[in-house]
Amino acid sequence: MNTAMDARPPRHEADPVLTIEDFSVDYLGANTTHAVKNVSLTLGRGEILGLAGESGCGKSTLAYGVTRLLKPPALITSGSATFHSREGFSVDLATLGGADLRAFRWDKISMVFQGAMNSLNPVISIQAQIEDIFTTHRPEMKKAERVERCGDLLERVGVDRSRLKSFPHELSGGMRQRMMIAMAMALDPQVMIMDEPTTALDVVVQREILDEITRLRSELGFAVIFITHDLPLLLEISDRIAVMKAGEIVELNDAYQLYTNPRDEYTKRLLASFPSLTGKRGDFIRTGIADDRLTETDQEVVAS
Numbered sequence: 001m002n003t004a005m006d007a008r009p010p011r012h013e014a015d016p017v018l019t020i021e022d023f024s025v026d027y028l029g030a031n032t033t034h035a036v037k038n039v040s041l042t043l044g045r046g047e048i049l050g051l052a053g054e055s056g057c058g059k060s061t062l063a064y065g066v067t068r069l070l071k072p073p074a075l076i077t078s079g080s081a082t083f084h085s086r087e088g089f090s091v092d093l094a095t096l097g098g099a100d101l102r103a104f105r106w107d108k109i110s111m112v113f114q115g116a117m118n119s120l121n122p123v124i125s126i127q128a129q130i131e132d133i134f135t136t137h138r139p140e141m142k143k144a145e146r147v148e149r150c151g152d153l154l155e156r157v158g159v160d161r162s163r164l165k166s167f168p169h170e171l172s173g174g175m176r177q178r179m180m181i182a183m184a185m186a187l188d189p190q191v192m193i194m195d196e197p198t199t200a201l202d203v204v205v206q207r208e209i210l211d212e213i214t215r216l217r218s219e220l221g222f223a224v225i226f227i228t229h230d231l232p233l234l235l236e237i238s239d240r241i242a243v244m245k246a247g248e249i250v251e252l253n254d255a256y257q258l259y260t261n262p263r264d265e266y267t268k269r270l271l272a273s274f275p276s277l278t279g280k281r282g283d284f285i286r287t288g289i290a291d292d293r294l295t296e297t298d299q300e301v302v303a304s
């Protein structure tokens, strides 16, 4: 029976923060690659959307394309990406150029890329590197406030503020990646795109950072596009998951629905390729994070 609740559009449609429509990207050359083909999706405000799919299916190209970071031979051949600000305005990212686009990227949409922690400048202190974001984007901010904010940011991601004086080589990989996440959050963006942000880290550190991301998302309300080929990880942290294959989204659904009732053959194969997902359901719920997605019957299965 349809209730008033059922009639309501899903949250991501009712309150979108990013709308991607018919987005296509080619890499031009003797053998042109159609890396992203007519992708449409809507990211809801505060939502974690997982983007899964095997290596080379176009996940990163989509992320770089949407944020206009692609360089030739990449060419956006169709579509648009529109950001809907919580302040009430919408902007087609294609209409932004140069300084506007750079400002927009830190301010409204920020990114954490795989291996980004290795691109930190080794001879500049952590403080100076974070402070630089404020000096550039918030020039009116006073020095004392900048330093205070740098310390707050580090603490937000679980790094002691005394580390501000350290240099990148003095921090562990996990700490450096936390610092990248802190930097991406510096200007309170409404969307964060994370491309394999924890892949290079050991599983314990990876787990800590993922918990941190989900906690901060609840606290600060930003939306995340989380890209990885690690489907079990996505099932734990995502509200919805889009599965990509050969440049196209073949399935997009609520994470739990996708896990329990995959519709596309490729999604089924992807799920089956992770042994831990084919065992008892308790194997999949590696932490308590996803417990609230389970029905009572599922809870009994996990408990037994």
Ligand SMILES: Nc1ncnc2c1ncn2[C@@H]1O[C@H](COP(=O)(O)OP(=O)(O)OP(=O)(O)O)[C@@H](O)[C@H]1O
Pocket (backbone or CB within 6 Å): 027, 033, 035, 053, 054, 055, 056, 057, 058, 059, 060, 061, 062, 073, 229
């Ligand atoms: N600079 C480039 N020039 C030509 N082709 C490219 C370039 N970068 C990526 N491609 C191709 O575009 C397709 C999509 O690649 P992309 O890196 O977006 O996939 P991905 O799903 O993010 O992979 P991974 O998980 O390995 O990062 C692949 O066929 C890849 O070979």
